[in-house]
Every structure is written in structure tokens, then in C-alpha cells.
Amino acid sequence: MRNETGTRAEATGATGGVQSVDRALTILEVLARVGEAGVTEIAAELEVHKSTAFRLVATLEQHRLVEQTEDRGKYRLGVGVLRLAGATTARLDLVQEARPLCRQLAAATGETVNIAVLSESSALYLDQVAGSSALQPHNWVGQHIPLHATSNGKVLLSGLDRPGLDALVGRLAPYTDLTITSKARLREELEAVRAQGYAVAVDELEVGLTAAAAPIRNAHGDVVASLSVSGPTFRLPDQRLAEVVDLLVAAALEVSHRLGWGQRQVTER
Secondary structure: OHHHHHHHHHHHHHHHHHHHHHHHHHHHHHHHHHOOEEHHHHHHHHOOOHHHHHHHHHHHHHOOOEEEOOOOOEEEEOHHHHHHHHHHHHHHHHHHHHHHHHHHHHHHHOOEEEEEEEEOOEEEEEEEEOOOOOOOOOOOOOOEEOOOOOHHHHHHHHOOOHHHHHHHOOOOOOOOOOOOOOHHHHHHHHHHHHHHOOEEEEOOOOOOEEEEEEEEEOOOOOEEEEEEEEEEHHHOOHHHHHHHHHHHHHHHHHHHHHOOOOHHHHHHO
8 A cells, every 4th residue: 555655646746747847848938939928927828826837937047047027027038048059059050160171171081070079978979071082981970989099089088177077087998909098098198189289099999990180169269079080090191190180170270260269369359
């Protein structure tokens, strides 16, 4: 009997929680439609008591999803909505702005070009353009790769401060004999990446695979993505790799400029 009662209580709580979420989302939709509304109008839209509407609005206000207007009895959508929307549009803008440069880079190098972003404890590929030398490249779009064993991952990690890095990096799994598995060695590698402005991974994720990556920055100078060129190690010996890195760094810098990096610094002088 106790288990059955507990189950019913959990079900009731879950139903109530879902209903509250539904009502909160409805409030956002109402404000998106009408622009501004008071608690009385919101309660009428939801067909609930004013006290219920007020609690929902107050919770949304705490998360900055709604805010009071100069007329204290009215509410409108808050800046928190812009922040959430911006997280999605920023990635869309990134791919859109970078695509022409990715095509040019793939054409110039003949190798595969990728864009990756930090996603929890891995790198997530957002876009890929295959060069003429890549006959049947693996499609990495939507896939996650380890951070410590890839050039993209090293670039993304290089944008983190020490606490952020320590919180993100756990055990460094070996993929080949050349994979970095020491955290101290990884920190040294990241210092080099920051100093030279790019990262290289030769046979670290897979024997026979070489890749180089450079940071893409937003208007604030934050590393928001990495741009990489990868191909078989035999096609990217040291001299050829150095040539590819020059093209890569220039392309990543141009993408960063398109996202506002550099313009902000000129404006603030």
C-alpha cells in the first residue's frame, strides 16, 4: 500500500510539474504575441487564478525570461530569452559565416576542413567540407571526438582558464602511442597552442591521420570554435603541414573577423 501511495504521489507531482512547465511556456508565447501583459491578463489567458499566474511569472522573472516594464503592473519578454536564442543563432551564424572560407581552404589544401565547438567534455563537429584529395571522407558532422587527442580539441581547450580546464579534463585515454595521456603534458601543449595560435595532432587520435586547427573567436575574443584541416599523414609531411597551417590560420582569422573579432578592439581604442 505504501508503494502504491508513493507511486500515486510521484505521478501527481510529475503531472503538476508538466502542467506548470506548459503554463510557463504559454506565458512566454502570450508575451511574444501581445508584447506586454499584466498578471490579470495572463491569468485570463491561462484560465487560472491570479495567484497562480503571479507565481509562474515570478519564477520566469527570476530566470530573466520575463521582466517588468516601466508600468510596474506589466510584463514583457526578458533578456534571458535573447541569451537562449543567441546560443542557437550563434552556431548558425558561425557555420554560415565560415562556410565560404571552409570551401576556399578545402580547395587550396585539397584536404578535409571541419568546424568544431566545445560540447560538454568533447568536441562536436558542426560542418565539414571535403577537398579534392579526400576521395571518400568520413562525415564527422554531428559526431563527438576527444579533446586531448585532436587538434580541434586542443584549440578548444586552449580557450579555457585553469579551473575550467581542470573541471573538464578527466582521464586522458590513449588512442595511439602518441596520444597525450599526462595532464601536465597536456597543459604544456595548450600553452604552446596559445603562444603559436594553432594546434597540431600527428597520429594522436589515429595512426596515419594528421590534423591542424586554429581558433575562431567571437567579438569578445573568446574561442568559440576551431577550424581544422586533416588528411593522411603521408600527404602532410612537415613542410606541407607548415604551408597548410599558414592557410588555416589566415582562414580562421577571417572567420573571426566576420564574427566581430578585431572590430571591437578598433572601436574601443
